[in-house]
Amino acid sequence: MTETASHGPLTGLRVLEIGHFVAAPFCTRVLGDLGADIIKIEPPAGDPVRQWGAQIDGNSLWWSIHGRNKRSVTVNLKAPGASDLVLALAARCDAVVENFRPGQLERLGLGDAIMRSARPDLVIAHISGYGQDGPYRDRAAFGVIGEAIGGLRYLTDHEPGTTDLPPVRVGVSIGDSLAGLYAAFGIVSAVWQRDRAAGDGKGRTMDVALSEAVLSMTEGMLPEYAALGKVRQPTGSRIPTAAPSSAYPCSDGKWILIAANSEPLFARLSRLIGRPELPQEQRFANNRMRVANVVELDELIGSWTRSLPVDQIERKLNDADIPSTRVYSAAECAADPQFRHRGMVREVDDRLFGKVLHLGIVPHVPDDPGKIRWAGPAVGEHTDEVLSDILGMQPAEIAAMRREGVI
Amino acid sequence: MTETASHGPLTGLRVLEIGHFVAAPFCTRVLGDLGADIIKIEPPAGDPVRQWGAQIDGNSLWWSIHGRNKRSVTVNLKAPGASDLVLALAARCDAVVENFRPGQLERLGLGDAIMRSARPDLVIAHISGYGQDGPYRDRAAFGVIGEAIGGLRYLTDHEPGTTDLPPVRVGVSIGDSLAGLYAAFGIVSAVWQRDRAAGDGKGRTMDVALSEAVLSMTEGMLPEYAALGKVRQPTGSRIPTAAPSSAYPCSDGKWILIAANSEPLFARLSRLIGRPELPQEQRFANNRMRVANVVELDELIGSWTRSLPVDQIERKLNDADIPSTRVYSAAECAADPQFRHRGMVREVDDRLFGKVLHLGIVPHVPDDPGKIRWAGPAVGEHTDEVLSDILGMQPAEIAAMRREGVI
Known part of the structure; x- marks a missing residue:
């Protein structure tokens, strides 16, 4: 793919996603929104998010946003030869982001050392529930559990004594998205240091934990507890330090x-x-x-x-x-004149649904806005294109890999 | 300041903060955590966050974290000559981040064009409630309002019909922190494109809106509404698509x-x-x-x-x-063995409080970890150092500016 025009500040950055569910794909969504070329390794059955949330004919609408600007390449990671294919792709990418369980990629022949033998200055971002080391390393990572360990669930509640109802979930996968956003920030930080004239040329490793991404939002909670014994409490709909x-x-229930x-x-x-x-x-x-x-x-x-x-x-x-x-529901968000003016709510063409309403790109870069180049692709939609353009493979080679069940 | 060793992937990046409250200072906190040199322009009265939350002798514990790794330079932005001083600093920084009301910096003689005349390739990040243009541009930016407009407040609630209590606030300034994190991501993206060998050398402008940072987290909410008329609803403590x-x-109320x-x-x-x-x-x-x-x-x-x-x-x-x-409260977060193992909860020296418990650095970069070099500084603690080291000013010049009430 020859890039002829800028479509955001990350134009020219290529990132390989070996991910699924929310965190790693959210990371590559924000990178892709700012112009990065995202190559998503996807199993033949597709990322499960393709079936999450409301669907039309078995296709999730969320995927239209979650998969946008990505090139989907089908790889059966357990097939013989699959790791060689992924390594060949990694060698031609600036960074890799993954969110398997710690150690799982290594077992598939895709550990950090092997990937760095393919490209020594590769930036690698791991996203997991609790991090790549330590006593919780191997625990199953569920977003809601990481949010509770990060202290957020406790605080998202009515004041103590108000109700017997449980503290509520934020209502979106906030822990996963935060981890993904921190990973994107880390990847770009690492490639800046690697690629700038005075930089060190090194590939760095990012180890992003969902629970840590959440804890990082807790303001003065820790020092207030340690210094004063003050356990920060939820305050319901209010702000603890300001009123009203x-x-x-209102009379109509809103x-x-x-x-x-x-x-x-x-x-x-x-x-x-x-x-x-x-x-x-x-x-x-x-x-x-x-x-x-x-x-x-x-x-x-x-x-x-x-x-x-x-x-x-x-x-x-x-x-x-x-x-x-x-308090805006989806209906008010969709209609809001400010969001519409700024392109933060916009219509996008989707191969499955026709026009689809997407949220826009953050941050807004007025002199070089990113672009929603396409909505979530089909599984493997770009397999041939990527193998041919990036790896220089011939149609016969690609066909052979397909016969062997690698792609 | 001569840098002798790396203290994170952003070592060598210098960022000027003209900010207050939460969003811009959160942006520079995460940049500083990864090694950036942060110069914070602060009014003589100090950032109001220095008095927010629980305090000891009038000093907020939150500030210990919020101000860490920053060099505080006192500037009275309304004094004659102040804008020249800020422009001289901006000329020696890679990026500027600010969160005044849209247009306010321009009225102080610090608009984008003037800053770019001081340094043509300066990256500038504006953070505001609703963005730098559009019909809501001049509305007062309150975090809780931006969160409600971004759709998050509606979703952070019990299921419809469960209670008469209002939807709750997330419990931390999530909208401000998200906007700050997106701004950090945008700044680093822009300097990568500017500074890499094949880059374009241009300074870009980031226009981050709190309401948009929040809306960007709402997954499939918009397309589900537009395509199916489905208004996404809160689900309390549960996940809408999975059970249990x-x-x-528990019997002890936890x-x-x-x-x-x-x-x-x-x-x-x-x-x-x-x-x-x-x-x-x-x-x-x-x-x-x-x-x-x-x-x-x-x-x-x-x-x-x-x-x-x-x-x-x-x-x-x-x-x-x-x-x-x-569900972890502050007490469990502080004691958690995984957080302790990973340095995500750690003791830090603070000039005011002695040892203080801080949250650690996200993302964790095992081969080049950032460093908490110092806790939140005193107002103007680094004024002389910065004016001398970065601008080469002599003690007599600095003393004159102090007499004139500029610093």
């Missing part, structure tokens, strides 16, 4: 998020809800007092929001210039 | 997370809870049936977990090799 800031119910935790904003909100005297009352006189009396305060705000449907509440808050929004 | 996978209550959503795992769990016949019952015969009857199933599992304290439940599940964990 919460989600409030939720409105209001963040009026500064003096001028709280004064405006108080007037809007017909209680202009509140900022003068001692219990709400400043942020500290409002946090201390937040249950009363939220009840007053909630009794106003419950009196009207979300459309009207939202309009009144906007007119008063109070930071707020209805 | 949830948090279950929660245990169990992921036994495969046939062998479910068979083992059924034996463990004394109901070995369950896999033979039609209602639980396969994953699809278990998902359809998940309320009954979770009640059976919960009646077992409620009979014993979490220590015993956890041991029994481990002995049966069933993926599970207690």
Whole structure:
């Protein structure tokens, strides 16, 4: 594939994915969004994500996004000769990312040392539940468990004593996606050091653990515990240190998020809800007092929001210039004028579904935007192209490998 | 500062932060963790995060982590001559990251064009609530609002009809941190393309929106809605497509997370809870049936977990090799042997607090680990050092700038 034009800052970077499910494919999705050439090694049965979530005729819509910009190459990793094929591809890639269980690629003849014998300066990113060493190395990696070990599940809950319901899952595979994003960051960091003029030319290894990617988000939780014995607690819909800031119910059952935790904003909100005297009352006189009396305060705000449907509440808050929004479901995300303006919600052609609504590219690079070159491909759609263009294989050789069950 | 040894793959990269609060400082934290030299422009009053969360003598413990590896340079951006000083620093940096309101830096004489006149190939990352253009550009950016617009708040809730309580916040500033991480990924991508031998030498601009960073995590939510009219719903503690996978209550009030959503795992769990016949019952015969009857199933599992304290439940599940964990609070994260083994939880020297417990570095780079060189510095701790070493200013010049209130 000759690159004739830039399609993002990673144009010219080639990455081999030996992955499945969420984390490694999320890593290559964000790399591909910024222009990298992604070669995805896929078993003949395909990545299981092709059947995850809502489907049309057995094809998942998620895959349209998750597989976009990738070239799918079918390889049966257990077939004799398969590892040679993968090594030949790795030799022509800048980086490899994988998320098998620690040690599994090594057992398939694709350990780090062997891959580096194919290309000494290869960057290798491993993604796993708990890391490539240590006492938990061999534990099965489930996203929800890594999130709980990383401390996030505990914090995603109502205040202690509020309910008997369990703490909730974030609602998306946040731990897997975080691990994938950190892996992408690590890969690009490593190729920068390798490829720059003053760099060292070395291939580095990244060892990304899902539980660690999650723990890295926990702000001051660890030092506050160690120094003060303070176990950080969930605060439900609120922010622990500012009030009012919460989600409030409207008369039509929708939720409105209001963040009026500064003096001028709280004064405006108080007037809007017909209680202009509140900022003068001692219990709400400043942020500290409002946090201390937040249950009363939220009840007053909630009794106003419950009196009207979300459309009207939202309009009144906007007119008063109070930071707020209805809580967006998929419907509101899809229709949002800002997302549409910025291409963050956009139509994409998909070979299976026609026009499909995709989320856009992050980060937005106005002078060199990445591109959604194609939606999730068919299993093995690019096998012949990649083997021919990158490895220079002849049709007869490719046919032979196919007969032997390697591809 | 002469670099004598590598302290991570970004050793040799210099980044100027003109930021505050969470997003831009999180970006530079992850860059600094991998070895970048971070110069943080800070107002004389300091970044407000220095007072956020639990404190000792007015100093936040969070700052110890949030400010680590950064050189703090005090600049009063509104003083005459301040923009010249910042431009002189920018000219000696690879990248700048900022998270003021869109347009604010331009009003301070630090717009993109002016910064590029100081260094034409400068990489610039802007982080904001909704992006640098479009109808929401000038809205105040509150993390919780961006998270709600990005679709995450809606999904972080119990199943519809379960409770009148509002959807919960993730419990950390997930939107800000995601935006910061995407900005770090974008910056490193841009410097790779700029600095590699076959690169184009150009400085690129990154325009990262918090709401977009969040929406990028929503998997198949958008195409499922657009193609099928399916509005993705929250599923509380469960996973929508697999069962059993949830948090279950133990007799001591702690929660245990169990992921036994495969046939062998479910068979083992059924034996463990004394109901070995369950896999033979039609209602639980396969994953699809278990998902359809998940309320009954979770009640059976919960009646077992409620009979014993979490220590015993956890041991029994481990002995049966069933993926599970207690839901970790700060206390369990701090003590976890895997985190300790991997340096993901480690003691760090802090000038204010002595030994402080930090979270470690992600990604882990075994052959070139980043380093926590120092904990969060004092405001302006490195002003003289940076002005002298990087700009070559003499003590008399520095003293004059200090008298004039620039630094």
